[in-house]
Amino acid sequence: MTESKHIFNIPSGYLIDVETGSAIGELVSPSGDWLEVQSTGTMNLNIRDTIKMDDGSTILATITGRSVPNEVAGPKMEQGLTVTGDEMYFVLPLLMETNSEKYHRVNDTVFLGKMDELTMPSEKSGMIKYNVY
Numbered sequence: 001m002t003e004s005k006h007i008f009n010i011p012s013g014y015l016i017d018v019e020t021g022s023a024i025g026e027l028v029s030p031s032g033d034w035l036e037v038q039s040t041g042t043m044n045l046n047i048r049d050t051i052k053m054d055d056g057s058t059i060l061a062t063i064t065g066r067s068v069p070n071e072v073a074g075p076k077m078e079q080g081l082t083v084t085g086d087e088m089y090f091v092l093p094l095l096m097e098t099n100s101e102k103y104h105r106v107n108d109t110v111f112l113g114k115m116d117e118l119t120m121p122s123e124k125s126g127m128i129k130y131n132v133y
Helices: 073-078 104-108
Strands: 004-009 014-016 023-037 043-053 058-068 089-097 110-119 127-132
Touching (some): 058 110, 089 104, 089 127
Antiparallel strands (some): 014 023, 023 043, 043 058, 058 089, 089 110
């Protein structure tokens, strides 16, 4: 496998409150995912998301991490099928920044995320869902 780089625009997404199941924020432009695939297949993640919260405040999320496809996940990803979090290693640290007094605590916290579902873009749009702790 050769090394490659990909850039994905993230046209939509939501920040969901796990307790209520409702959206508390929406991804807005600019948001994007820079993906560097190593010769081993390991993917280096470099993601920047802009989130508009339900009160109108804005949070910038900077997300890095590693994703390691395996014999199960690799073929599913190539076919545009959904891969679940228990089928591959996909962990990411998140840093967030905001000027909002309501969400100011995120400026001092490192969050950890784990992929729950992933569908790579093919003929249709891709999708990723991860849980953040």
